[in-house]
Amino acid sequence: MSDSILSVTNLKKSYGKLEVLKDIDMEIKKGEVVCVIGPSGSGKSTLLRCLNMLEQPDGGTITLKGNQVFGDGKSQDLDVLRRDVGMVFQSFNLFPNMTAEGNVSIAQRKVRNRKGDFCKERSVELLTQVGLAEKVDEYPDRLSGGQQQRVAIARALAMDPEVMLFDEVTSALDPELVKGVLDVMRGLADDGMTMVCVTHEMAFAKEVSDRVIFMDGGLIVEQGKPEDVLGNPQEERTQRFLGLVLDH
Amino acid sequence: MDTILDLFFNFDFMWDHKDEILDGFWITIKLSLVGGFFALIWGLILSLIRQLPGKVLAPFRWITIGYIDVLRGIPLLLVILLISNGLATLASEGVIPKEIGIPQWLGESDPFWYGVIALTLTYGAYMAEVYRAGIEAVPRGQMEAARSLGMSHGQAMRYVIVPQAVRKVVPPLLNDFIALTKDTALISAIGLAETVQVGSDLYSQFFSLSGYTAGAICFLVLTLPLARLVDWQIKKQDEKFQRGIP
Numbered sequence: 197m198s199d200s201i202l203s204v205t206n207l208k209k210s211y212g213k214l215e216v217l218k219d220i221d222m223e224i225k226k227g228e229v230v231c232v233i234g235p236s237g238s239g240k241s242t243l244l245r246c247l248n249m250l251e252q253p254d255g256g257t258i259t260l261k262g263n264q265v266f267g268d269g270k271s272q273d274l275d276v277l278r279r280d281v282g283m284v285f286q287s288f289n290l291f292p293n294m295t296a297e298g299n300v301s302i303a304q305r306k307v308r309n310r311k312g313d314f315c316k317e318r319s320v321e322l323l324t325q326v327g328l329a330e331k332v333d334e335y336p337d338r339l340s341g342g343q344q345q346r347v348a349i350a351r352a353l354a355m356d357p358e359v360m361l362f363d364e365v366t367s368a369l370d371p372e373l374v375k376g377v378l379d380v381m382r383g384l385a386d387d388g389m390t391m392v393c394v395t396h397e398m399a400f401a402k403e404v405s406d407r408v409i410f411m412d413g414g415l416i417v418e419q420g421k422p423e424d425v426l427g428n429p430q431e432e433r434t435q436r437f438l439g440l441v442l443d444h
Numbered sequence: 445m446d447t448i449l450d451l452f453f454n455f456d457f458m459w460d461h462k463d464e465i466l467d468g469f470w471i472t473i474k475l476s477l478v479g480g481f482f483a484l485i486w487g488l489i490l491s492l493i494r495q496l497p498g499k500v501l502a503p504f505r506w507i508t509i510g511y512i513d514v515l516r517g518i519p520l521l522l523v524i525l526l527i528s529n530g531l532a533t534l535a536s537e538g539v540i541p542k543e544i545g546i547p548q549w550l551g552e553s554d555p556f557w558y559g560v561i562a563l564t565l566t567y568g569a570y571m572a573e574v575y576r577a578g579i580e581a582v583p584r585g586q587m588e589a590a591r592s593l594g595m596s597h598g599q600a601m602r603y604v605i606v607p608q609a610v611r612k613v614v615p616p617l618l619n620d621f622i623a624l625t626k627d628t629a630l631i632s633a634i635g636l637a638e639t640v641q642v643g644s645d646l647y648s649q650f651f652s653l654s655g656y657t658a659g660a661i662c663f664l665v666l667t668l669p670l671a672r673l674v675d676w677q678i679k680k681q682d683e684k685f686q687r688g689i690p
Binding site: 281 | 583585586588589590591592593594595596599603604607608611
């Protein structure tokens with residue numbers, strides 16, 4: 197398919213004897229918002245980390261924009277892959293030795309080789325976009341969790357990625373801070389960003405995503421439009437999982 | 445009692461010989477600063493090689509680990525003797541040029557530079573372990589975040605990991621520097637007229653131990669403020685990173 201931006205085939209990953217990903221095939225189209233849901237230990241975070249090669253898969257292929265970045269157990273230039281794939285983590289991972297602006301600027305300067313003034317301007321613009329215009333010069337330890345996570349999103353966006361990966365980005369936040377982060381993600385989706393989100397926010401998945409993937413035991417059990425997978429799941433495992441997360 | 449005071453604490457004697465004593469002390473200070481400076485750099489280089497990723501670079505890691513183990517496992521005095529006699533012999537055999545074998549750079553004597561080399565080799569190994577602890581104390585997510593932005597391993601180390609690691613290890617590095625300062629005394633074994641050697645010279649000439657006492661005072665002048673500085677640094681870090689339990 198020509199509008200496929202990121203695809204994986206037969207992806208496998210084990211930690212010792214534990215098979216975390218058994219055989220994953222997935223294709224993400226340009227502009228698509230995909231939410232990956234599933235119980236803890238189902239392999240969804242590992243899948244996401246493999247997409248960015250933070251974990252080395254044991255087998256299968258990963259193709260970004262038509263270039264095979266991983267296959268036959270070997271990988272291509274990973275720094276180039278990661279440049280085009282933005283990632284946001286559950287634990288923010290902001291650089292504590294830099295201000296918010298520094299966090300957003302550093303990779304622009306060192307990886308994209310952009311000029312200082314240009315970086316700063318772009319960083320302030322992105323921080324404004326995520327609602328942190330007043331926090332540009334603050335260090336991470338002076339920001340709330342929700343603010344830190346929004347800086348992390350701005351930091352990933354600064355590289356102008358083709359795809360954004362979100363790994364349970366609201367799981368470590370206090371409930372009242374979740375909305376601010378989800379609002380930023382909604383805005384990105386509306387702007388046409390290609391996104392893969394591992395999430396426990398079912399309402400968000402339902403409202404924003406084009407497709408929901410349910411994973412369990414290292415396999416994709418069911419996928420489709422959010423209203424189908426979340427509203428009328430076909431597989432017994434999906435029904436059981438949704439019964440547990442929605443009934444409270 | 446008077447004899448003891450006269451032997452160890454004869455301040456008139458110290459005053460009469462203040463020029464020799466201060467000359468020795470000045471050499472101790474120079475040796476500590478120059479040796480400490482190179483040890484800091486050499487230690488960082490060793491710790492960075494030790495952290496290189498991937499299978500291809502594994503031999504470099506092994507060599508570095510071997511080096512650190514060996515240099516931490518043998519006495520500094522032995523390193524000093526090996527370096528001074530080794531380099532001097534190699535130079536006289538014509539294996540290496542005289543400028544390297546009998547170094548007298550920047551107007552300092554060859555024992556001074558043998559001392560600097562030995563201190564750098566040994567204390568570089570100690571400091572490499574301190575840096576390593578600091579690097580390993582930086583959360584894994586920092587490296588992942590840096591790499592996910594497309595930074596290379598080297599860039600991630602340079603801009604993200606090492607600046608955080610160094611801040612964490614300032615107190616233990618200062619402790620190593622205090623130890624290094626005291627260990628400069630061992631270089632008296634190859635005839636460098638540093639603080640302790642001056643004390644020995646005064647003793648053999650005048651049978652007075654006050655030269656040694658003066659040397660001890662000189663060392664304390666240097667090390668006591670450093671010890672307080674370490675405590676102050678630790679306190680500063682504690683205030684930043686932990687909230688006290690009432």
